[in-house]
Amino acid sequence: MPQPGRIVEIADMTAKDRYFRVELEKPLGHHPGQFVMVSVMGVGEAPISISNGPGKDNTLEMVVRRIGRLTQVLHDLKVGDTLGIRGPYGSGFDLGNFYGSDVLFVAGGLGLVPLRSLITPVVAEADRFGKITLISGCRNPSEELYRDQLDEWTDAGIEVIRLVDGTENMPWKFGVGLVTEPIPKLRLDPEKTVAALCGPPVMYKFVITALGARNVSYDHIYVDLERRMKCGVGKCGHCQINKIYCCQDGPVFRFSDLALLPEALL
Numbered sequence: 056m057p058q059p060g061r062i063v064e065i066a067d068m069t070a071k072d073r074y075f076r077v078e079l080e081k082p083l084g085h086h087p088g089q090f091v092m093v094s095v096m097g098v099g100e101a102p103i104s105i106s107n108g109p110g111k112d113n114t115l116e117m118v119v120r121r122i123g124r125l126t127q128v129l130h131d132l133k134v135g136d137t138l139g140i141r142g143p144y145g146s147g148f149d150l151g152n153f154y155g156s157d158v159l160f161v162a163g164g165l166g167l168v169p170l171r172s173l174i175t176p177v178v179a180e181a182d183r184f185g186k187i188t189l190i191s192g193c194r195n196p197s198e199e200l201y202r203d204q205l206d207e208w209t210d211a212g213i214e215v216i217r218l219v220d221g222t223e224n225m226p227w228k229f230g231v232g233l234v235t236e237p238i239p240k241l242r243l244d245p246e247k248t249v250a251a252l253c254g255p256p257v258m259y260k261f262v263i264t265a266l267g268a269r270n271v272s273y274d275h276i277y278v279d280l281e282r283r284m285k286c287g288v289g290k291c292g293h294c295q296i297n298k299i300y301c302c303q304d305g306p307v308f309r310f311s312d313l314a315l316l317p318e319a320l321l
């Protein structure tokens with residue numbers, strides 16, 4: 056059964072991406088990288104990533120990209136309106152796999168939204184990790200998400216590399232290029248580095264190839280695969296890749312567990 060969630064804050068992040076802070080009746084008790092099924096009565100339900108780090112409060116933060124019917128209705132909601140929230144679902148990232156390591160995050164576009172749920176606890180306990188680096192890319196300056204948060208992480212001593220594919224004549228004081236481009240030049244110890252990637256499907260194989268060229272083992276690469284999903288709980292088969300159900304076995308996978316499954320990165 057979904058629990059009711061009351062919207063307490065809304066902010067526009069880009070022309071098509073809207074941030075929502077939702078107050079729940081009880082804490083989600085989530086792991087980084089998990090998702091919820093968000094429903095609007097009489098309209099439908101969609102999987103949406105949890106963007107806040109794990110915690111004991113009753114908050115859900117999410118960013119919704121307007122793409123179709125349900126997401127349009129979500130964009131039309133106001134502070135005080137109520138949503139249905141099921142979950143959390145999926146495997147998520149296990150922080151235990153990152154403790155003591157250098158951590159490299161690679162986010163493409165909307166991928167920064169779920170990755171933020173992992174970056175937040177890593178930054179909060181930065182002394183339990185080695186060097187922390189985030190490469191965050193998007194198409195153009197107007198599409199960059201969580202700008203203030205990226206500034207805060209930079210101020211906290213995280214190496215944040217901000218890129219756009221092109222400036223399209225908009226003001227931009229950071230880099231231009233794909234998220235793969237900084238990887239060959241990064242100060243990186245392959246034995247000590249664990250990477251977490253989230254972005255559009257096309258991004259993964261290029262980033263994984265670039266990390267492989269730096270001798271980062273597939274055991275140390277985690278990918279967040281957001282396949283089409285319907286039920287979110289392993290019943291409908293919408294998200295199936297061979298024997299894997301992304302909604303239950305994922306959306307977060309250790310890449311070495313997927314390496315023999317080329318369809319996973321299509």
Ligand SMILES: Cc1cc2nc3c(=O)[nH]c(=O)nc-3n(C[C@H](O)[C@H](O)[C@H](O)COP(=O)(O)OP(=O)(O)OC[C@H]3O[C@@H](n4cnc5c(N)ncnc54)[C@H](O)[C@@H]3O)c2cc1C
Nearest residue numbers: 090101102103104118119120122123124125126281282284
């Ligand atoms: C695990 C997971 C986490 C997600 N997290 C987020 C998130 O944090 N924020 C967010 O905005 N979206 C997220 N999505 C995608 C989101 O669920 C879809 O955008 C949403 O279901 C679209 O619903 P709609 O009714 O608005 O679109 P529809 O009216 O159903 O579809 C509109 C168009 O979008 C296409 N489409 C629908 N669903 C998807 C999809 N999953 N991927 C690509 N194209 C699609 C359709 O083919 C159609 O062309 C996530 C998806 C998954 C599986």
Ligand code: FES
Nearest residue numbers: 285287291292302
């Ligand atoms: S979404 Fe239904 S089985 Fe995964």
